[in-house]
Amino acid sequence: MKKxxxxxxxxxxxxxxxxxxxxxxxxxCYINPEQHGRNTLGxxxxxxxxxxxxxxxxxxxxxxxxxxxxxxxxxxxxxxKAKELGYGSITVDTNGYLFNDILSKVKPEEVxxxxxxxxxxxxxxxxxxxxxGSYDRCIAGIREAISRGFTTSLIYTVSRDNIHELDMMxxxxxxxxxxxxxxxxxxxxxKPAKSGQTQINRKGLQVSRxxxxxxxxxxxxxxxxxxxxxxYPKVFLSLEEPFECAGLVAENYFIFPNGxxxxxxxxxxxxxxxxxxxxxxxxxxxxxxESDLFExxxxxxxxxxxxxxxxxxxxxxxxxxxYKIACCLLKEEIR
Ligand code: SF4
Ligand code: SF4
Numbered sequence: 001m002k003k004x005x006x007x008x009x010x011x012x013x014x015x016x017x018x019x020x021x022x023x024x025x026x027x028x029c030y031i032n033p034e035q036h037g038r039n040t041l042g043x044x045x046x047x048x049x050x051x052x053x054x055x056x057x058x059x060x061x062x063x064x065x066x067x068x069x070x071x072x073x074x075x076x077x078x079x080x081k082a083k084e085l086g087y088g089s090i091t092v093d094t095n096g097y098l099f100n101d102i103l104s105k106v107k108p109e110e111v112x113x114x115x116x117x118x119x120x121x122x123x124x125x126x127x128x129x130x131x132x133g134s135y136d137r138c139i140a141g142i143r144e145a146i147s148r149g150f151t152t153s154l155i156y157t158v159s160r161d162n163i164h165e166l167d168m169m170x171x172x173x174x175x176x177x178x179x180x181x182x183x184x185x186x187x188x189x190x191k192p193a194k195s196g197q198t199q200i201n202r203k204g205l206q207v208s209r210x211x212x213x214x215x216x217x218x219x220x221x222x223x224x225x226x227x228x229x230x231x232y233p234k235v236f237l238s239l240e241e242p243f244e245c246a247g248l249v250a251e252n253y254f255i256f257p258n259g260x261x262x263x264x265x266x267x268x269x270x271x272x273x274x275x276x277x278x279x280x281x282x283x284x285x286x287x288x289x290e291s292d293l294f295e296x297x298x299x300x301x302x303x304x305x306x307x308x309x310x311x312x313x314x315x316x317x318x319x320x321x322x323y324k325i326a327c328c329l330l331k332e333e334i335r
Contacts, residue, residue, distance in 0.1 A: 003332070014062045017036065018075070035256075052280075054085040057086035058086060061089045063091045064079070075100065092114050116145075119162050158186065186207075187265070208312075245303075259278065264290045
C-alpha cells in the first residue's frame with residue numbers, strides 16, 4: 001500500500017553525526033567539514049547529547065551517522081547507551097566497511113537496522129560514484145550483517161549517474177534479502193555544491209521531474225512487490241497539492257560533531273542551525289537562523305530549494321512555476 005508519510009510531531013527523528021571522517025570520498029557526499037566540524041566526539045559527549053534528546057523515549061528514533069560511524073571506536077557503547085535511554089529505534093548508517101568489528105560488539109536486539117549505502121546495481125557505476133572497492137565491501141557487509149541476524153536497509157541516492165541502474169536493483173535487493181529500501185535524491189549540498197561546480201554540472205547531476213516520475217514510482221512498486229518496504233522522497237508537488245515545511249510541522253534534528261543542530265538538511269552548508277550544544281546543553285541560536293526561513297511562503301514550495309538548487313524548478317511563460325518542490329523530508333512509503 002502506497003502512502004505519503006505525513007509529518008507529525010509525535011514521532012521524532014534524531015540524525016546524529018558522531019564524526020565527519022570517512023574512509024571513502026563519494027562524489028555526492030553532503031558532509032562539509034568547514035560547517036560540520038572535523039572532530040570525533042568522545043563517548044561522554046555522545047552520551048550527554050543522546051540524553052538531551054531522550055525525553056520522549058520510545059517516540060524518538062536515533063540514526064547514527066558520520067562520516068562513517070563505524071570508524072568510531074565507541075560506536076557499540078553509544079548504541080548501548082541509546083538502548084538504555086529508551087530510544088524507540090536505533091539505526092546505523094554505514095558504507096558497508098563495518099570497521100572496529102562492530103557486528104561482533106552489538107546484538108541484533110540492540111540495533112533495529114544496519115542501513116547500507118550503495119549507489120549502483122553494478123560494480124562499475126557504484127565504484128565510479130563511491131570509490132574503488134566500495135561495491136564489493138558493501139555487498140560483503142550486507143551479507144555478513146544478515147548472516148548474524150541483523151535487519152538491514154539499503155539506501156540508493158539517485159542522480160543522473162545512476163538512475164539508469166535503479167531498475168536493476170530489484171533482483172539484487174531480492175538476492176541480498178534486504179528488509180527496507182530507501183531511494184534518496186541527490187542534493188546540491190556538501191561536495192556537489194562546492195565552487196567549481198558550474199550550473200550546467202549541477203544540472204547534470206540532478207534528475208528532471210519527468211525522469212523522476214517515469215522511473216522512481218515504478219521501480220518502488222516492483223521492489224515493494226518483493227515484500228520489501230520502500231521509501232522515496234516525493235520531491236515534486238503539483239500546484240494543487242498542499243505544501244508543508246517539516247521545520248514547522250515535524251520533529252527532525254540533525255546533530256553535527258561541532259555541536260550544531262539543524263532542523264532542515266538543506267541548511268546544513270550554512271551557519272543557519274537553530275540550536276547548538278554548549279557545554280553539553282542544547283541552546284537556541286540567535287536570529288537569523290533556519291527557523292526564520294521556514295515561515296516564508298513562496299509559490300515554488302520549499303524556500304531553501306529555491307536558494308540552493310533552483311535548477312530543478314521550471315516556469316511557465318507567464319513566470320509562474322509549473323510545479324512546487326516538496327520539503328526534502330516528505331516521503332512516500334510503499335509496503
Ligand atoms: S560514505 Fe558517506 S560520509 Fe563517507 S564519503 Fe561517502 S557519502 Fe560521505
Ligand atoms: S527542506 Fe525546505 S520545506 Fe523542508 S525543512 Fe527545509 S526549508 Fe523547510
